[in-house]
Amino acid sequence: MKPRTVILGAGFAGLQACKALRGALTDLVVIDPSPVATMLPALPDLAGGWVPERLTRHSLADLLPPRATHIQQSATSIDLDRRLVTAGGETYAYDQLLIAAGSVPNFYQSPFPRDRMHPLATLDDARRIRRDFEAYLQETAHPQVLVAGTGYTGLELAMSLFFRAKAAGKSCGVTIVDPTPILLPSLPDKQRQFVLDFLTAQGAAVRLGVAVESFDGQTAVAGGQTYGNVFFCWAAGSQFAVPEIKGTVERLRDGRLKVAPDLSLPMYPDVFAAGDAAAILHRGQPLRKAVNFAYYGGRRAGRNLARRLRGKPTRPFHPLDLGWVVPFRETSVGRLPFGLWVHGRLGVRLHHLMCGVRNYSFENFAGCLKLAMKGNHV
Numbered sequence: 001m002k003p004r005t006v007i008l009g010a011g012f013a014g015l016q017a018c019k020a021l022r023g024a025l026t027d028l029v030v031i032d033p034s035p036v037a038t039m040l041p042a043l044p045d046l047a048g049g050w051v052p053e054r055l056t057r058h059s060l061a062d063l064l065p066p067r068a069t070h071i072q073q074s075a076t077s078i079d080l081d082r083r084l085v086t087a088g089g090e091t092y093a094y095d096q097l098l099i100a101a102g103s104v105p106n107f108y109q110s111p112f113p114r115d116r117m118h119p120l121a122t123l124d125d126a127r128r129i130r131r132d133f134e135a136y137l138q139e140t141a142h143p144q145v146l147v148a149g150t151g152y153t154g155l156e157l158a159m160s161l162f163f164r165a166k167a168a169g170k171s172c173g174v175t176i177v178d179p180t181p182i183l184l185p186s187l188p189d190k191q192r193q194f195v196l197d198f199l200t201a202q203g204a205a206v207r208l209g210v211a212v213e214s215f216d217g218q219t220a221v222a223g224g225q226t227y228g229n230v231f232f233c234w235a236a237g238s239q240f241a242v243p244e245i246k247g248t249v250e251r252l253r254d255g256r257l258k259v260a261p262d263l264s265l266p267m268y269p270d271v272f273a274a275g276d277a278a279a280i281l282h283r284g285q286p287l288r289k290a291v292n293f294a295y296y297g298g299r300r301a302g303r304n305l306a307r308r309l310r311g312k313p314t315r316p317f318h319p320l321d322l323g324w325v326v327p328f329r330e331t332s333v334g335r336l337p338f339g340l341w342v343h344g345r346l347g348v349r350l351h352h353l354m355c356g357v358r359n360y361s362f363e364n365f366a367g368c369l370k371l372a373m374k375g376n377h378v
């Protein structure tokens, strides 16, 4: 009987691993609740109605190797000592495992009504924001968006909705709150000031050191200020996607698994983690959650799984930082290789280009390339 390799998650990391395992002598089982792969960086654009949905997804049936079995369920538990994964009430035994299930929003056990909060982590979340915000704009004379979380997702989403309201002829109040005292702490002062100046020039209030104290589904209170009939978005943090993991593992506070240089778990040489699920230490710091690290990390993990099947030694993952761009529709901030900074429409175009290059089909690539060439005039 062939050994069984189970892959949890068919996102950027999981799909690259599947590709690397195409010719390997193994039964490939992929567990992922979604029928599609999603271009997550385009979700703030989709939520604001700026990109067509078809450019943000592609069917997994087309992308997985033909001999892979897709179990369309969420993994709820991993037992590393017994080599078992539970998903949809069934248990799956494995000989090798790749954990690449990405991350899910962290609600920090908040008591706020979930069905009135708008996180942005999946295609369904983006669809829901788009639909609900359209309805909200139609029925509200003075729209107000409140975003919890000043990370990149929160800021991008805030501006995407702000400009959507503007395009609908409505002036929309935007407040972004975060309990941490500093905006985008990894940026140098000059770049941080650039982002702050742009947000305040649009009339957005950035309230640092402030948390949402209450939200009853309509009215929120943050830092002593009341926001009535508010459109509330939650971008306050993310965490490991599988609820339970049994075994001897070291983890970061957000649940990411500390991995060895070859991306295996130190106590379990047949178990690998990649993408948002893995804490990959680079120059003493965990790598940020990003598409390129997931893409190349997934490929390295897949190749190492294949090498182990052939009885060969694994190889270390050498991450290459290709930079990043945060688009705000009208402008952007980004850092390119060699320490070059990018701002303005050029960064917005690079963002669309990146969404094309890392997309899942030629049609999607071509659609994103068109957006990159047009700028934002969709």
Ligand SMILES: Cc1cc2nc3c(=O)[nH]c(=O)nc-3n(C[C@H](O)[C@H](O)[C@H](O)COP(=O)(O)OP(=O)(O)OC[C@H]3O[C@@H](n4cnc5c(N)ncnc54)[C@H](O)[C@@H]3O)c2cc1C
Binding pocket: 008, 009, 010, 011, 012, 013, 014, 031, 032, 033, 034, 036, 037, 038, 040, 041, 042, 043, 044, 073, 074, 075, 076, 100, 101, 102, 103, 120, 121, 122, 153, 241, 242, 243, 274, 275, 276, 277, 289, 290, 291, 292, 294, 295, 324, 325
């Ligand atoms: C809104 C948003 C914007 C972003 N923008 C950028 C950006 O501009 N640039 C950038 O570099 N990065 C960006 N990121 C981060 C980037 O998308 C992630 O770092 C990257 O997708 C991680 O890849 P992954 O393969 O680990 O996870 P994912 O691509 O998230 O794939 C995980 C897969 O696992 C599946 N899954 C989830 N839970 C389970 C479970 N319990 N069991 C089995 N399967 C499961 C999911 O359905 C999904 O298919 C953004 C993320 C978000 C949410």
